[in-house]
Amino acid sequence: MSNWGYIIIITLAVYFVASVALYYLQEYFIFKPEKLDKDFQFHYNNQVVEEYNIETRDGAIINGLHFKVDNPKGIVLYLKGNSKSIKGWGKFAVDFTRHRYDVFMLDYRGFGKSTGRRSLKAIKRDLQFVYNIMKEKVDEKYIILYGRSMGSGFAAKLASINNPKMLILDAPYYSLSKVAAKFIPFMPVSLIMRYPIPTYKWLKYVNCPIHIIHGTQDKLIPFKSSIKLSKIKPKLTRLYTVIGGGHKNLNNFESYHKMLGEIINSKMRRLNLSETSIGVVHSSKKLNAEA
Incomplete structure (x- = not known):
């Protein structure tokens, strides 16, 4: 066998091993959890909060926080990003409680105090389980779904499978596979991704108002991903642009808070x-010239 033959075989072998490694190790790249002790006490200034531990059918525990206000207009189910725990994310609840909305935040499996073996199927099942509990106490027309980044x-x-009051997407991706392909374009992402999370597919079946907020300087998830998403259900969707906003700093822009208040x-x-004026057609250049 020629040297080129050996090089091709070695290259293919390395490529195969790398693909297998990414398949099994991708959770370490996708999820950046912060673990919390079971006896950790949550505390937020000027907020009324109650902690919940919800047991799933497979014995996992989903830990969550319910931020409460007097005479709430509704409740926001806040689905956070892929890092840390609700210990830090809880600070953003004030952006909704100040508008007299309750907020419920939860940690995905393996984050904070939540337990259980993580998988895409398990996470989706957990979230629906929590949503079902919420529906038993609150009519869906008062439930707002808010998803930040991975959430x-x-x-x-x-x-897509429920009927909330509205859906708010904060710095959303078209699909997580697309984001991964941006960083590893040479790998067979579509085959090895265990967490493809195809937002664009699910958005096709959403029938409530959709509000998308995105910063123009987002380096992780480009603004153009929200433009693409906004075209899926254009009659139900509004796109809000935070000029100069990045991926992690939208809360530091006054325009973001104005948009959020307007939305909810x-x-x-x-x-x-x-x-x-719909249907009105502008005159052609020829007609204008004759006029």
């Missing part, structure tokens, strides 16, 4: 298109 895909999935306090009104 945006899970929020889209929940909205908005009321759907039927639009009478007969009273608008």
Whole structure:
């Protein structure tokens, strides 16, 4: 066998081993959990919060926090990103409680105090289980789904099989496979991804208002991904642009808070298109010249 033959075989062998390694080790790259002791005490200034430990059918424990307000307008199910725990994410609840909305945040399996073997199927099942509990206490027309970064895909999935008041996606990705392909373009991502999380597929089946918020300077998940997502259900979707916003700093922009307040306090009104300029065609250059 020629030297080129040996090189090709070795290259293919390395490629195969790397693919297998990525298949089994991808959780270490996708998830960045923070573990919390069982006796850890959550505390947030000027917030009323109650901790919950929800047992799933396979014996896992999903730990969550319920931020409460007097006479709430509804409740926000906040699905966080892929890092740390609700210990830090809980600080963002104020962005909703100040508008008199309760907030429920949870940690995915392996994050914070939550336990259980993690898989895409298990996470989706856990979230639906929590949503079902919420539905028993609150009518769906008062439930807002808010998904941040990785949580945006899970929020889209929940909205696709339920009937919440609205869906808010914060810095969403078209699919997690697309994000991975950006960093490892030479690998067979579509074959090895165990967490493809195809937001775009699930969004097709969402029938509630969809609000997408994205920063123009997001280096991790490009703004163009939200533009693509906004075209899937255009009649139900509004895209909000945070000029100069990155992936982790939208909360530091005044425009973000104005947008969020406008979104969660908005009321759907039927639009009478007969009273608008829809259908009006601009005159052609030829007609303008003759005029």
